[in-house]
Amino acid sequence: MAFEPPQRLVRALGETPDPASDADWLERLPGLAEAALARRGVEPQRVQAPGGRSSLVVLVRYPDGTPAALKLAPPDARPDRELTALAHWGGFGAVRVLDTRHHGEDGALLLERLHPEVSLRSLPETKALLEACGTLRRLWVAPPAGHGLETVEERTRAQSEALRAAPEEVRALAEAALAVRAELTALPGEELLLHGSFRQGKVLAGERAPWLTVGPDPLVGERAYDLARLVRDRLEDQVASSAGAAGARRRVNKLADALEVDRDRLRGWTLFRAVESGNRALAAGRRRDAELLWEFAAWL
Template identity: 30%
Template sequence: MAASGFPVAAPIGLVRSAAEDPALSAWLGRVDQLVDAACRRWDLDKVAALPAQYSVVLEVRQPDGAPAVLKVIPPDDFAALEVPALRAYDGESSPRLLAYDETLDAALLERVGPARPLSHLPDDEATRVLATVMRRLWTVPASRLQPPNRLSDWATQRPAIMRSRAGGRPGLVPPDLLDQATEILRCWDSSVDDVILHGDLHHANVLSSDRCGWVAIDPCGRIGHREADVAAMLRNPWGAELDVERLRARNERRLDILRAMLDLDLDRCRQWAFANSLDLAIWSAVSGRPDDFDHLFAVALSLRE
């Protein structure tokens, strides 16, 4: 069974990032071997490639014929965040982690079905589903996330990184926007009410599931304020809208739904989403992704208070 199937095609997001990252480029050069090693490790048959942006994901068949998903994750910060989050969630509104090999950065996951993304739903309905999934994920005790990575620790590192990146591209973002975003991140704190945050909860990362209705995939688990988990959904679906006023109107409607369902502090939601979107916009610009920069910068402007 082991390595039967087909060669692996790297997702476009990985290929773009590898152009600026020699370590990632080297990893891509051996990803076929990593996939084959994982298939041998768990006696899997490759079935089909699955859509992905920043990892290699395949549908596979286990020795008993049951379907599963093999995910091989590049060696970066997010590899250290996803598996602990999946372990903590333990199938609560997320795919079950069936096995993990740290030497290969390969995870064997439950195959979610029918796996329709939220993007096919009307916007208000999709927002209500996202709120429901958030509420379920937030019930998982924060003590189950090990190691207990804290969003506040990560946030305090971002201002220096943002300023360094923006400094190499004069005129990329207005100085007052950069000052406002970095101050929000510098002062972002933690509290006893913090929860395990998914970290990338948006329309393409929530899939329909026969087991529990909807599940959230690709978590980047950190412990922090609930309001920070809203940012990803406010900047998605990706590239669908670039007009700042229309983005603002859409996101205010979404925030009203979230406040009614989840009792969130909307000012904190906007602050984190603004700062996080500007951080990602700057990263996109220096990584050679001008379309992503345009989208993220428009989102940041729409959220600025």
């Protein structure tokens, strides 16, 4: 079968810091997919579309008919770290890894098949947040020994460099984000395994469990950092709501209380992550996304 990458993936990789390298990976992707399938002895059914922004997922079957999903991502997407987290969770709250034998050769992940068309975003907001909180409780565990994962301090330190060069129109917000990040990382905090990119769209319906998370960009640190991305989920709906700033602050407090996270630390990390994401969106030419993120951040 043809392994044509979905346009969503092609567009997203064109916005990365190294688009030339990712373009080379996309060109080699059909051959990489064929080789990965052959190594694992599984048969392709179809490419998942629209798919994700950082990987190609091929829905496959074992010879005995067992469904699975083969995920291929460029090396800079750090599939080795994703495997570290998924293997440590062992299917508890997260998609299960079915076979790791060939990961060192090609970086591909053979995963249990979930229902990619059904995420928490398909639920009413209140129910979706309830299920999301339950999933996060399962994921926040001590990291594996000798994990080698980034810490929150390390990841946000690198992100801060770009924020210092933010355009004048967002300079005040960028300075506020940098100041709050400095305060939040001043003293050692929690050291838990974090998903790193947790939001409603990253939690899919499964067979052995109602909801399982996928696509971690794992790191180690405090829960408030991980929860911060969920605060701004369904961003366009929040910005369009008449609740405005008061609604955003209520959402911070509600999620913090539900998961016993400090409200001020969650507000701070939500501010930093929204401003930083907006800065990256602008650099990638997505001005509307950037403006939505900055408007939300200003409410906090």
